[in-house]
Amino acid sequence: MKEVEKERALTFIEPGPVVLVSTFDGKKNNVMTISWTMAIDFAQNIVITTGSWNYSFGTILATQECVICIPPANMLETVVRVGMVSGREVDKFKEFKLTPLSAKYVKAPLIGECVACLECKVVEYIERYGFIILHVERVVVNETLKEYRMIHAVGDGTFVIDGEKANLRELMKEKLPPGL
Numbered sequence: 001m002k003e004v005e006k007e008r009a010l011t012f013i014e015p016g017p018v019v020l021v022s023t024f025d026g027k028k029n030n031v032m033t034i035s036w037t038m039a040i041d042f043a044q045n046i047v048i049t050t051g052s053w054n055y056s057f058g059t060i061l062a063t064q065e066c067v068i069c070i071p072p073a074n075m076l077e078t079v080v081r082v083g084m085v086s087g088r089e090v091d092k093f094k095e096f097k098l099t100p101l102s103a104k105y106v107k108a109p110l111i112g113e114c115v116a117c118l119e120c121k122v123v124e125y126i127e128r129y130g131f132i133i134l135h136v137e138r139v140v141v142n143e144t145l146k147e148y149r150m151i152h153a154v155g156d157g158t159f160v161i162d163g164e165k166a167n168l169r170e171l172m173k174e175k176l177p178p179g180l
């Protein structure tokens with residue numbers, strides 16, 4: 001995977017894809033599925049929403065880090081299956097044949113099959129809403145895939161895959177920060 005400018009982090013979260021969140025609890029890698037995400041500024045801060053019913057939640061708070069990975073459309077079934085079982089019982093990297101790769105700033109692994117991975121550190125946890133604010137320390141992209149379309153959850157068990165893309169960069173240029 002190739003490192004790119006940190007500014008690119010926003011372009012992977014702002015479209016609202018379903019993401020895979022990897023963690024390392026000190027003994028074992030784990031991964032969960034998250035569709036509740038949001039970009040909140042141009043300074044590489046993002047939010048995920050989760051809670052204590054997930055094993056990953058405790059690991060993220062204990063280690064203060066995770067990796068947010070963007071799966072391509074052809075991983076949809078795996079993405080759903082990952083979100084249907086817990087790392088308390090299942091070694092999900094093994095079960096779902098995911099490739100853990102070493103990250104630079106965190107112990108949680110990158111996922112080799114994903115479009116991009118964002119190495120993140122926890123900035124703040126807002127308990128009332130289960131918001132975990134993350135700062136992206138490093139962005140890596142996968143340049144070897146055939147499929148780059150992202151997956152979007154509707155919320156009722158159906159999903160939308162990226163479709164037509166419109167380019168209005170010229171109209172927005174005054175609002176686009178350097179690096180984007």
Ligand SMILES: Cc1cc2nc3c(=O)[nH]c(=O)nc-3n(C[C@H](O)[C@H](O)[C@H](O)COP(=O)(O)O)c2cc1C
Nearest residue numbers: 032033034035036050054055056083084085086087
């Ligand atoms: C499509 C999909 C989207 C999900 N989105 C979220 C989410 O946004 N937040 C969350 O806490 N759990 C979400 N989940 C549920 C977790 O992924 C699930 O509870 C997971 O098995 C937790 O794994 P763990 O116990 O190993 O951490 C989602 C599951 C699926 C299938």
